[in-house]
Amino acid sequence: xxxxxxxxxxxxxxxxxxxxxxxxxxxxxxxxxxxxxxxxxxxxxxxxxxxxxxxxxxxxxxxxxxxxxxxxxxxxxxxxxxxxxxxxxxxxxxxxxxxxxxxxxxxxxxxxxxxxxxxxxxxxxxxxxxxxxxxxxxxxxxxxxxxxxxxxxxxxxxxxxxxxxxxxxxxxxxxxxxxxxxxxxxxxxxxxxxxxxxxxxxxxxxxxxxxxxxxxxxxxxxxxxxxxxxxxxxxxxxxxxxxxxxxxxxxxxxxxxxxxxxxxxxxxxxxxxxxxxxxxxxxxxxxxxxxx
Amino acid sequence: xxxxxxxxxxxxxxxxxxxxxxxxxxxxxxxxxxxxxxxxxxxxxxxxxxxxxxxxxxxxxxxxxxxxxxxxxxxxxxxxxxxxxxxxxxxxxxxxxxxxxxxxxxxxxxxxxxxxxxxxxxxxxxxxxxxxxxxxxxxxxxxxxxxxxxxxxxxxxxxxxxxxxxxxxxxxxxxxxxxxxxxxxxxxxxxxxxxxxxxxxxxxxxxxxxxxxxxxxxxxxxxxxxxxxxxxxxxxxxxxxxxxxxxxxxxxxxxxxxxxxxxxxxxxx
Numbered sequence: 001x002x003x004x005x006x007x008x009x010x011x012x013x014x015x016x017x018x019x020x021x022x023x024x025x026x027x028x029x030x031x032x033x034x035x036x037x038x039x040x041x042x043x044x045x046x047x048x049x050x051x052x053x054x055x056x057x058x059x060x061x062x063x064x065x066x067x068x069x070x071x072x073x074x075x076x077x078x079x080x081x082x083x084x085x086x087x088x089x090x091x092x093x094x095x096x097x098x099x100x101x102x103x104x105x106x107x108x109x110x111x112x113x114x115x116x117x118x119x120x121x122x123x124x125x126x127x128x129x130x131x132x133x134x135x136x137x138x139x140x141x142x143x144x145x146x147x148x149x150x151x152x153x154x155x156x157x158x159x160x161x162x163x164x165x166x167x168x169x170x171x172x173x174x175x176x177x178x179x180x181x182x183x184x185x186x187x188x189x190x191x192x193x194x195x196x197x198x199x200x201x202x203x204x205x206x207x208x209x210x211x212x213x214x215x216x217x218x219x220x221x222x223x224x225x226x227x228x229x230x231x232x233x234x235x236x237x238x239x240x241x242x243x244x245x246x247x248x249x250x251x252x253x254x255x256x257x258x259x260x261x262x263x264x265x266x267x268x269x270x271x272x273x274x275x276x277x278x279x280x281x282x283x284x285x286x287x288x289x290x291x292x
Numbered sequence: 293x294x295x296x297x298x299x300x301x302x303x304x305x306x307x308x309x310x311x312x313x314x315x316x317x318x319x320x321x322x323x324x325x326x327x328x329x330x331x332x333x334x335x336x337x338x339x340x341x342x343x344x345x346x347x348x349x350x351x352x353x354x355x356x357x358x359x360x361x362x363x364x365x366x367x368x369x370x371x372x373x374x375x376x377x378x379x380x381x382x383x384x385x386x387x388x389x390x391x392x393x394x395x396x397x398x399x400x401x402x403x404x405x406x407x408x409x410x411x412x413x414x415x416x417x418x419x420x421x422x423x424x425x426x427x428x429x430x431x432x433x434x435x436x437x438x439x440x441x442x443x444x445x446x447x448x449x450x451x452x453x454x455x456x457x458x459x460x461x462x463x464x465x466x467x468x469x470x471x472x473x474x475x476x477x478x479x480x481x482x483x484x485x486x487x488x489x490x491x492x493x494x495x496x497x498x499x500x501x502x503x504x505x506x507x508x509x510x511x512x513x514x515x516x517x518x519x520x521x522x523x524x525x526x527x528x529x530x531x532x533x534x535x536x537x538x539x540x541x542x543x544x545x546x547x548x549x550x551x552x553x554x555x556x557x558x559x560x561x
Contacts, residue, residue: 067329067523074525094525152413157498158329159523181327184339187415187497187509190519194398194494201403202413 028056029259035069035082036161037192038110038210039248042279043082046272050263057259063191066161073251074098079260081251084110084161084210105250107267109282111211111232112162112169112244115196115218117203122146124222124229127243130170133206136183141204153186154195154207162192165246166208208244211237212280237282248281301542308539311335311532320536326500326511328520328530335533337540339500343417343510344486344541346503347496350421351428351485356478358425359432363477366433367440368462386430393423394494402495409507415497417506423491428481435480439473439559440466472559479552483545489514513541 033043040063047059069081074095087095087102095102114130116122122144125133132138134153141149156163172178189195195207199218211232214220222229225243236242256264266272273283311320315335323336366378401422402414409418443466451461467474497509498519517534524531 064522071523071525091525094528098525150412157519159520164329179330181330184325184501185499185509187413187499188511188519189415189498190493197398198413198415202406204412 026056027054027259027262029058031057031059031080031260031263032078033059033061033080033082034064034072034078035080036066036084036248037063037156038066038084038162038212039082039107041212042108042276042281043267045275045279046267047263049271049275050266053266054259054262057262059263065157065159066164067159070095070102070251073102073253074100076100076253079252079256080263082107083249083251084246085165086247086249087251101254102251103254103256105252105264105268106247106284107250108248108273108276108284109237110246110248111237111242111282112166112208112246113211113214113220113232114206114208114223114244115199115214115220116206117199118217118219119203120146120219122221123219124224126224127170127173130223131173131180134166134171134182134186135180136185147203149204152198152202152205153183154198154205155182155186155188156192156195156209157188157190162208162210166244169244170208210281214280234277234282248276304535304539304542307532307535311529311536314529315533320533324502326516328533333529333533335529335536337513337537339502340511340513340516340537341540342503343496343500344512344514344544346506346510347417347420347424347492347512348482348486350417350506351424352478352482354421355425355428355432355481355485359429359477359481360436360474362429363433363436363440363474364462364467367437368458368466382430382433385426388427390427390488390490391494393427394491397423397491397495411507413497413509415495415509417496417503417508417510420492420496420512421506423495424485424488427488427491428484431484432477432481435477436470436474439470439477442473442559443469470559472555476552476555476559479548479555483548483552486548487514487541487545489518493518513537517541 033047040061043061047061051057051059066083066085069078069083070087070091072078073081074091086104092102114125120141122141125144129138129144133151139151141147141151155166167182168174171182172180187198189198192209192213195209196213196215196218199205199207211220214232220232222231223243224230230236230242232242232244237245250264250267252260252264268284277283320335320337322338323334324338325334325336326339327334366375370378397419402419404414405411405416405419406414447465447469448461451465456465492512493515496512496515498511498515499509500511501509503510517537520530521534524534
């Protein structure tokens with residue numbers, strides 16, 4: 001009996017405690033954000049800042065790949081889908097069939113960096129050379145002035161927006177009618193971090209990822225589309241000189257309302273954009289080609 | 293219990309069969325390319341099936357001799373104090389989460405095998421096989437041990453009576469008498485290995501290539517489902533294709549468990 005009384009007392013105090021702290025004017029709620037692994041760290045940083053300002057809004061952020069986010073937006077299991085590629089017309093069509101009207105928000109810009117092991121003497125490649133490497137037409141580093149080693153190509157899983165982007169821009173050289181595929185010897189890894197680990201450990205490996213994942217442990221290659229080679233840095237992405245530059249997007253179902261709108265506004269505000277910059281991306285305000 | 297199995301089967305069957313309304317059965321069963329996001333997509337499951345079979349075969353080759361010998365040692369040779377220690381060690385082995393083994397595979401076993409065997413990459417079938425063998429060991433050891441202990445004492449005594457040494461009795465009398473139980477252990481081990489997902493997803497590299505050797509990256513049925521299910525939209529072709537892969541997996545494990553069950557029944561008689 002005594003124990004039960006104590007329990008009830010604790011419960012009552014607990015409930016009273018809850019009631020007291022919530023100001024009725026303060027926004028409360030829960031936001032589920034799902035999608036791109038490229039954006040997941042930056043989105044996490046934004047949400048931490050956001051939750052400092054609005055402590056009663058809870059935000060859950062998960063990765064898995066842009067495809068995962070878009071699928072869960074269509075399946076109505078998230079409020080915001082993050083994506084490192086634009087939604088395909090086919091996906092928008094499927095979404096509308098499910099009663100979802102995707103609305104796109106460009107939140108930042110990113111360069112897809114190509115990384116190799118630090119001991120690899122190769123410093124720069126053209127898009128055509130990358131195409132040869134990733135389709136399996138070129139198989140030895142010797143051909144590009146490197147060591148006599150078989151090239152090990154690393155890719156993300158098919159659910160990744162970066163995979164899709166890289167496939168369209170490099171494997172298929174940006175041509176719509178091109179049917180080239182990744183070489184079937186390409187390793188499909190489940191996260192950007194797994195690609196970093198394999199490149200650090202393997203002298204013959206080459207992989208690609210969002211420039212937010214580039215660190216001192218690997219070497220990012222200079223990439224050229226014509227004659228000029230550019231490094232994947234903020235400046236080159238901002239001026240659209242780096243050939244593998246792209247937008248990063250948020251998708252919502254129709255116009256967002258309540259806390260979801262609050263979060264998107266926060267992400268686009270200077271404070272939110274600063275977090276993207278700290279995570280290694282290019283804030284949208286600084287990009288020359290603005291969407292809005 | 294049976295109701296659950298039947299309803300899972302029907303659920304799988306319903307979604308898997310939806311695929312064959314839009315994609316030909318022949319291309320699915322015999323196709324050699326798995327390109328789910330291409331246009332048009334290709335869902336040939338042969339590379340995935342072979343990937344699973346290669347890894348499983350490799351794991352069983354490593355795990356069965358090791359497991360059966362350990363079981364023989366624990367059941368017949370080890371003194372009783374050692375028996376207890378070994379049995380609890382086997383139980384601890386069974387308690388290691390598969391994601392931890394996968395992590396060990398990525399950071400240690402993979403790079404080790406690459407340097408040792410001079411491979412292109414450590415993310416290959418062999419790494420997966422070794423880790424899976426490790427995971428199947430507890431199953432194989434404990435069921436084999438039960439089978440060995442279940443052999444009537446009279447057999448052993450008769451063998452000793454005929455002048456057999458301890459080794460001869462163990463090798464020629466006890467092991468053959470326990471053979472059905474040991475086959476059941478092996479089958480359950482295979483079932484454990486072929487259905488394992490996390491380890492293979494993490495360490496085998498997942499290239500959807502037609503495998504020719506265990507020393508190259510390959511992609512298994514389970515890793516395909518786990519790696520791709522998150523991005524599929526309910527009701528799409530890709531979604532149904534993954535269910536069809538799940539159905540194949542279900543049928544394989546069902547057959548294996550059925551054989552194991554038959555063997556166990558025979559062993560009990």
